[in-house]
Amino acid sequence: MNFLGEAYLLETDTACELYDVIAESPILDPHSHADVVEIVENDGWNDVWEVEAATDHYVWAAMRKRGVDEELITGDAPNREKWNALATVFPEFAGNPTYEWIHLDLKRRFGIETPISAETADEIWQETKRQLQRIDMQPQELLREMDVEVICSTDDPTSKLEYHERAVDEVSGVDIRPTWRADRAVNIETPPWNDFVDELADSTGTATDDFDGFLDALATTHDFFQEHGCRASDLGIHEPVSRPVSKTRARTIYRKEREGRSLSEREIGDFKAFMLEYIGELNVENGWVTQLHIGPLRDYRTKLYERIGSASGGTVSTQRIEIAENIRHFMNVFDEECEIVLYCVDPTQYPTITTISRAFPNVSVGAAWWFNDSSFGMEHQLDYMGSVDLLANHAGMVSDSRKLLSYGSRFEMFRRSLANVVGNHVERGRIPIEVAHDLVEHIAYDRPKKLFGF
Structure with missing residues (x-):
């Protein structure tokens, strides 16, 4: 087989036929780390x-x-x-x-x-x-040439979204939307949390001296993102925490941290549980998708983190986290209330998130993520997810990328992997070819478009 030839990743004639159905579909990217400044400035x-x-x-x-x-x-x-x-x-x-x-x-x-x-x-x-x-x-021309229809960046709640506003007038043919990334609001145990609270006050003009002001300020940013076309929140979680926590309890923990007193592990967990539920409530009000990225143990290599910082290649995966019990309360509170997409970084956790998706009609399995976004990882996930839940319920591909040129190549790898998986089902007599045509088209384009409300 020729390197990256026409049959790249496609093992059968049926897979080739199915890939032809979706090869030219527009790209919808609900989760990226796109540099909106780079796109709008268009300097290349x-x-x-x-x-x-x-x-x-x-x-x-x-x-x-x-x-x-x-x-x-x-x-x-x-x-x-x-x-x-x-x-x-x-x-x-x-x-x-x-x-x-x-x-x-x-x-x-x-x-x-x-x-x-x-x-x-x-x-x-x-x-x-x-x-x-x-x-x-140049960036804008390349996005159009790759037929990127929608791309969602990842943005801190304190962002003024100036370049998103400019993009509306200055970028044609591509819909660039923000995503409300709430990690800094939730991670009360990290040193930058107090800085975030102060930045939140400055960016919204809402005093965050007390807990009610903090929540109001977050809600203000949520509405601001809504006005700018946001369709989803995102939250990166090592190990989820979800349980009933009163506002009084969360307020006490908030005050304690703001006063510089140390928090216990239980207090940290209770605050995170309250905030996860609060974010869910905001998302229900604005009709957003709740994206949860679960599992990475970030900045594991200390020397690398100290020299370069986060997102430098020092994150690892671990099986030793609890998902099912830890997220049970959240899933039941928001049962059929809002769309939820679950991503996990460790493939041994696919059974957990897939069976949760199977149990809740409003929950979807997200794209094979991070260490799994190879053809091997994608096919493994699609095969398993389709055998337990429904392939038609897959949330579709995301680039999760900081690199503009990679949008085309990553989506091509996914589409070829998808065509290969479904093609093998056809070859084994499990799916009629006409149904396979509709299925790959649905997953590649129709499903994410409807799910995220693009």
């Missing part, structure tokens, strides 16, 4: 390192594993030297999805089919640098 990039690696911790982690010095990854070395270092070890990435994604980007966006290596580094650098000067390689 200077070189292939900026495009492919400057913001991609998947690339960084793989380079570290192959012995590349940090100065040539996130340090101050010139981009040309960083690209050469990446190209030198890139053949050793084979088998990892990063190898495919970047080659897909080069092939689909630049027309470059030459494999990346030390020998081809200069050729690819020069050719991509030349093409990046063209108007049609």
Whole structure:
């Protein structure tokens, strides 16, 4: 089989037929880390390192594993030297999805089919640098060329969304929406929490000296995001906590933390449980989807975190968290009240989130996430989820990416994986081909469009 050829990831003629049905479907991306400033300013990039690696911790982690010095990854070395270092070890990435994604980007966006290596580094650098000067390689043009219909960024509640406002007038053909990311409001045990409370007061003009003011200020930001087209909240959780907690109890914990007194583990858990339920109530009022990203143990490698900070490639996965019992109260409080999408970072937790989805009509399994967003991980998840819940209930693909060029390649990998999974069902006599056509089209486009209300 040719590298990234027409049958890439497609094992049968039926899979090829099904991929043809969805290959050109517009992209709906309900969860990304899009740089809205980059899109609106539309200045483009200077070189292939900026495009492919400057913001991609998947690339960084793989380079570290192959012995590349940090100065040539996130340090101050010139981009040309960083690209050469990446190209030198890139053949050793084979088998990892990063190898495919970047080659897909080069092939689909630049027309470059030459494999990346030390020998081809200069050729690819020069050719991509030349093409990046063209108007049609600017961010807005590329989004239109990839047929990105909707993209949702991830935004702190205190954001003024100035660039989202500009995008309405300055970006045509692409609907750019914010997502209300509430981690900093919930994580009372982290040092930046008090800073967030002060920023929230400044951004809303609402005093947050007391708990009622804090809640009112959060609600103000929620409504502000609603006015700017937001359709979902998002919350990153290591281990969920959900149980009945009174407002009086939460108020006491709030006051204690604001006064600088230490909190017990129970108090931290109670505050998080109250806030999770409060966020759910806000989402019901505005008709939003509640997205919960569960499981990552962030910043696990201390040296890396201290040198570079979060989102640098030092997060790990663990089986040792409780999901079912810990989220039971929340699921029952919001049973049929609002749409909920569950993502988990550890594939051993698919049975838990999938059976929860099976039990609640308003709950959906989200895309295979983080360490699982490879063809292997996607197919595994789709096969399991479809056998227990319903494939038609899958929430669809998200890019979860900071890198604009990756939207096309990640969605292509998902669509090919989806076509392969459903194609195998057809080949085994489990699904009629006509039903398979409708199913892949539904998951690739219709389902996320309806679920998120785009």
